[in-house]
Amino acid sequence: MRELVLDILTEQKMAISLSDLEQKFHKSDRVTLYRTLKTFEEKKLIHSIDDGTGAVKYALCKESCQCHPEELHVHFLCLKCQHTFCLNDIPIPFIKLPVNFSIENINMVVKGVCSNCKD
């Protein structure tokens, strides 16, 4: 099961949600897929993206990724096709926080229209 899920994740060009994943199988159990994604995430194979659509999406990490704030990238949600892209080449810019605020993680989601959906 997990191998199948990994295969599917590898094929994906964009991040996919649990329900997306579910629909790639004829017969599957939501919970199994759910737990699979959780373990993959724990093992830092994939990272999760909360793009505000209500369903968390998942995408493969670059190799040796530790998911530290410095190595996080920007995500893009297309408001037309609802696809979520990992903009791997666009790092999240440095933010100067107020004094005594420490940083552990950043989530940055840009919403707009992707190149496929424009005009």
Next chain:
Amino acid sequence: MRELVLDILTEQKMAISLSDLEQKFHKSDRVTLYRTLKTFEEKKLIHSIDDGTGAVKYALCKESCQCHPEELHVHFLCLKCQHTFCLNDIPIPFIKLPVNFSIENINMVVKGVCSNCKD
């Protein structure tokens, strides 16, 4: 009802969720509050923040705010107290998107520990 909600929102130093709001009333209807927040948001009195905690939070907009991408600010979620701050002084940095990607909105949430909760 709406006036009461507006009062509460004005007192708040941080963004609050629907359930937070609900608990400020002895007797209240979730749906009424929900719809109140929705209308406030439509009228650009408040803005919503999806900080990834599972519940959308709301905070007053600065006057004359049109909620355009340029005037958006960074939000901060404290992982200890779970409070969500509007970092009104910290604008969201400009992001150069891939060609043919257009931008409509940005959500940027920094997670960490706030000054009250540190050490």
Next chain:
DNA sequence: ATTAGTTTGCAACTCAGTTGCATAAACTTT
């Protein structure tokens, strides 16, 4: 083969968000 550990599947629950419908309140028009 027996045991222990892991993975899967089912049922069921929580919680946020949402909708439809009926009543109540406020505002309009005559």
Next chain:
DNA sequence: AAAGTTTATGCAACTGAGTTGCAAACTAAT
């Protein structure tokens, strides 16, 4: 002021994502 219209509120109920517990199936190790 009465009748009619619009707007706001409250109740019930549903959806969908995420989650947990438990038992059955599978795997590996002695």
